[in-house]
Amino acid sequence: MGISSLGVGSSVLTQDVIDQLKEVDEKAQIQPITFDIANENDKKDVLDVINASMDNLSDSIKELTNHSMYDKRIAEATGTAVEVTALDNTDVQDFTLKVDKLATKEIQESGTFDAEDDAIADGDGTLTLTVGDQTFDIDYTDETTLKDLKKMINDVAGDSVNATIGQVNDGEYNLFLTSVETGENQDISIADSDDGHLDSKITDLNELQDGENAEFTFNGQSGSRESNEITDLVTGVSITLKELGTSDVSVKQDREEIFSRVDSFVEKFNSSRKELDKDTNPSKDSDEKGIFSSESTIKNMNKAIADLFDNLDTSSGTLYDYGFDIDKDGFLSVDSTKLEKKLDEDPDNFEAFFAGGTYTDSDGNESEIDGAFTQMSTTINSYTDYGGTLDTYKDSITAKISDLEDLKTSRSESLDARYEIMQKKFAAYDIMIARYNSTADMFTQMMDAEDKK
Numbered sequence: 013m014g015i016s017s018l019g020v021g022s023s024v025l026t027q028d029v030i031d032q033l034k035e036v037d038e039k040a041q042i043q044p045i046t047f048d049i050a051n052e053n054d055k056k057d058v059l060d061v062i063n064a065s066m067d068n069l070s071d072s073i074k075e076l077t078n079h080s081m082y083d084k085r086i087a088e089a090t091g092t093a094v095e096v097t098a099l100d101n102t103d104v105q106d107f108t109l110k111v112d113k114l115a116t117k118e119i120q121e122s123g124t125f126d127a128e129d130d131a132i133a134d135g136d137g138t139l140t141l142t143v144g145d146q147t148f149d150i151d152y153t154d155e156t157t158l159k160d161l162k163k164m165i166n167d168v169a170g171d172s173v174n175a176t177i178g179q180v181n182d183g184e185y186n187l188f189l190t191s192v193e194t195g196e197n198q199d200i201s202i203a204d205s206d207d208g209h210l211d212s213k214i215t216d217l218n219e220l221q222d223g224e225n226a227e228f229t230f231n232g233q234s235g236s237r238e239s240n241e242i243t244d245l246v247t248g249v250s251i252t253l254k255e256l257g258t259s260d261v262s263v264k265q266d267r268e269e270i271f272s273r274v275d276s277f278v279e280k281f282n283s284s285r286k287e288l289d290k291d292t293n294p295s296k297d298s299d300e301k302g303i304f305s306s307e308s309t310i311k312n313m314n315k316a317i318a319d320l321f322d323n324l325d326t327s328s329g330t331l332y333d334y335g336f337d338i339d340k341d342g343f344l345s346v347d348s349t350k351l352e353k354k355l356d357e358d359p360d361n362f363e364a365f366f367a368g369g370t371y372t373d374s375d376g377n378e379s380e381i382d383g384a385f386t387q388m389s390t391t392i393n394s395y396t397d398y399g400g401t402l403d404t405y406k407d408s409i410t411a412k413i414s415d416l417e418d419l420k421t422s423r424s425e426s427l428d429a430r431y432e433i434m435q436k437k438f439a440a441y442d443i444m445i446a447r448y449n450s451t452a453d454m455f456t457q458m459m460d461a462e463d464k465k
Contacts, residue, residue, distance in 0.1 A: 041427065055307075129221055136154065142201060174189070270355070365383060
């Protein structure tokens, strides 16, 4: 803080003079450090962008090394006779399935009651409900109604049979029993206990639909199942019979995701190259010059990515064989037709070349290879992994910013102390000058007085 009376005595040693001198020193000693701190913070911000770009590239590469992606399957069926799904890693294959008969449920109907609240028995007893090879005992009384029986059946045997009451015509109520499962082994019957109190309209059921097995022809061979849901005909394939008719089924590799992941890799590769080229641009134009144009760490990483394809093991081929190409500016593209052709030729070799595994050459010789994208992942991870090159470089920037801030604080404190002392000296000198001026004024006045005598 300035001394408010500074310069009163001399009109020379003022606070403005001190402020101007301090400003010159701050420009020489503090301002360069402030610029350096701002520059390092800018580097840190740009490095965060580079880090994100590299992480995206790393993730896109890892996706292409995931073997489960190559195991995904899709199942397609012509027509509407069947619906099919396939588990991962199911054999790629084609087959024909003709639906000759759909599996049906057993449906039985009781005799007709005047109301759903009518009693079903004239005394107490136990009925035995049989559904296929399962039996259920249900106790009743002379107060048990048709509606009560429906509920008791559903409560006791609901996993095997579904009981409902239908009013087919006005004042005509029937109990309907429908098997939960389909097939010829779903026969439904109700038998009374020895007491014989149960109304015969309950025991004398009328079959409305016989439970029957599904019948089909698989690649010309006849077969049958109890259900329309078939999971044991073709390993890994679930088939739902929908209607009579014929469907041609094809189980194929799900290539849509593979191609999507390849496109994602191309996009992330080009994005990272564009960012790194911009940040390492050596242009003399300050508006175009990259912030890392003289930083070997980032420049070396950019070169490593640019040379990524050329540094791969090519004993089993190159990525150029699979339709990839890099133009003169270092940007990547892929010929999807050429890529799909390689996948058609040998899906297993395609997977091995991309993600690693057993590769079979044209002579039938097998060898274990790392895979092109597995090798790329190793290179990229050396930069992006925790404790990798980018982490270390960011730590060095953070440490440098901290050191610069400490230096700035130290120099600011030193200047403050220096000018605080200068203020005190100026104040002392100002007092001395004021005294000299006062003495000089006194002598001048004395001499003027003498002259006037």
